[in-house]
Amino acid sequence: MCHQTVGLIAGELERRGIATTSVTMLRDITAKVRTPRALAVPFALGYPLGKPGDVELQTRILRAAFALLEAPGPGPVLADFTGASIPSAP
Amino acid sequence: MASLSDLSLKNRLFMATYRYRALDPVPFARPRKTLEKARVALVTTGGVYLPSQEPFDDARKGGDSSFREIPAATDVQTLGIAHKSDAFDQTGFQADRNLGFPLGRLREMATRGEIGALNGRALSFMGSITAPGRLLKDTAPAAASLLEADGVDVALLVPL
Numbered sequence: 001m002c003h004q005t006v007g008l009i010a011g012e013l014e015r016r017g018i019a020t021t022s023v024t025m026l027r028d029i030t031a032k033v034r035t036p037r038a039l040a041v042p043f044a045l046g047y048p049l050g051k052p053g054d055v056e057l058q059t060r061i062l063r064a065a066f067a068l069l070e071a072p073g074p075g076p077v078l079a080d081f082t083g084a085s086i087p088s089a090p
Numbered sequence: 091m092a093s094l095s096d097l098s099l100k101n102r103l104f105m106a107t108y109r110y111r112a113l114d115p116v117p118f119a120r121p122r123k124t125l126e127k128a129r130v131a132l133v134t135t136g137g138v139y140l141p142s143q144e145p146f147d148d149a150r151k152g153g154d155s156s157f158r159e160i161p162a163a164t165d166v167q168t169l170g171i172a173h174k175s176d177a178f179d180q181t182g183f184q185a186d187r188n189l190g191f192p193l194g195r196l197r198e199m200a201t202r203g204e205i206g207a208l209n210g211r212a213l214s215f216m217g218s219i220t221a222p223g224r225l226l227k228d229t230a231p232a233a234a235s236l237l238e239a240d241g242v243d244v245a246l247l248v249p250l
Contacts, residue, residue: 001153002135002217002249004110005225009133009215012230013245014117016238018131022247025092029105034113045092045178048248049195052186058195062246063204066125069244075118 007033014075021065023048027078036075037068111222121244123206128243130200131209132162133233135217136183136190136250137173140164146172152221155229159211159236166193173216173250183250190250209242217249 003026010020014036024030025048027040041061043050049058064081071077097105121128137146139158147154160169166187173180188194193212200208213233219225237245 001220004222005135005215005217005219006133006247006249007113008111008222008225009135009230009233010245010247011113011117012226012234013133013237014119016234017119017122018234018237018242018245019119019121020245020247022249024249029110032110032112034116036113036116036118043092045097046180046250047182047189048250049189049192052182052189055195055198058188058192059198062192062195062199065246066205066244069121069125073118073120075116076113 003029003035004033007035010036019069021068023061023065031076031078034076035078037071037077039065039068039079039081041081108220111226123243125205125244126203127206129207129209129241130196130205131237131240131242131245132191132193132196132212133215133245133247134191134212134250135215136171136248137216138166138169138171138187138191138214141168141170145170146216148172148216148218153219154216155219155222155225157229157233158214160193160214162193162197162208162210162212164193166191173218178250190248192248196246206243209237209240211236211240213237
């Protein structure tokens with residue numbers, strides 16, 4: 001349900017002129033909710049930024065999520081994070 | 091990628107029949123500034139709260155749609171985690187709150203100049219909201235008004 005909540009809050013922010021980006025572990029649900037911008041990551045629920053304590057991986061995911069702000073739109077923009085070098089199971 | 095098959099049968103059944111709310115049309119704001127000049131706010135649905143704050147009410151039917159304001163300078167490991175969802179493994183988030191509430195990472199990005207500024211308050215919701223009426227009508231608009239008043243250009247939202 002977290003993924004629906006993120007999409008609905010993002011929608012409210014976008015309506016106020018605040019551009020949003022987000023991360024999703026459940027691509028199908030984010031696609032259904034039509035979250036304006038989301039980066040799909042190959043990690044289990046509970047691990048949106050990949051791995052605890054892995055500053056480098058967490059930073060790479062954040063940079064990729066922010067890069068979606070450059071997508072021309074229209075939304076929704078749903079892209080896959082391809083820079084993971086660790087197995088999908090944490 | 092996590093898939094629905096990773097979830098318990100109970101959660102899968104729920105999600106298979108649940109009617110998700112969809113944004114239609116999809117509001118899509120162009121960033122007003124480049125990221126290096128933008129004021130960025132963090133919003134999580136990880137249910138984190140300060141020890142001085144009321145925890146979320148995980149017994150509320152349909153979900154607790156309230157939110158907490160967390161100062162951007164907070165040491166994330168001091169935060170409590172209230173989360174109703176039993177759909178995911180909380181071990182990683184307990185070990186490193188940055189996993190779902192990356193204030194530390196965003197402070198580093200602000201220091202390096204990758205983002206213009208980190209907004210003074212971050213917002214924390216508890217995402218297990220199955221009946222989002224109050225979220226849509228009251229708390230999401232209230233949260234958006236706060237960030238609007240702060241002059242936020244970009245918001246990063248992280249689900250748990």
